[in-house]
Amino acid sequence: MWAHLTVRRPDHVENTELDCCGGRCRCSNHPASASPVCGDRSKVIDSLSAKYSEEPVAVGVTSNGGVIEVLKAPDGQTWTILFTYPSGPSCLVASGEAWQDLEEKLKGPAA
DSSP states (O other): OOEEEEEOOOTTSOEEEEEEETTEEEEEEEOOOOSOOEEOHHHHHHHHHHHHOOEEEEEEEOTTSOEEEEEEOTTSSEEEEEEEOTTSOEEEEEEEEOOOOOOOOOOSTTO
16 A cells, blocks of 8 residues: 655755655655645655655654654755654654754853
C-alpha cells in the first residue's frame, strides 16, 4: 500500500509529493499548498535527505515530550524544522532557504 506525503517548501520553491511503499518512495513536484505535512519520521528524514541533502543538525525535547529537529543542507541552501509528537507522527513546521549558523560565544568566567 502506498502512503502519500507532501513536503512543503517556501513559496518560490516547489513542493515535493512523496508516495512511499515498503521503504521506497517516488517523488514529484507541485505548487505550494497550505495543508499540514505529517508522516513517519524515518520516511520524512529519508525524503529530505534524498531530495534536498538535508540532515539533522540540532535537536531538542519539548516539555510535552515531543522532539523538535532542525535539518539543513550542507551548503545551507535549504532547511526544515520537523516536530515529532510523543504519539509518533512527525510534522513539518517550517522550511526555507539560506540557513546561517551563528558563532558560538563563550559565557561565564572563562569568557
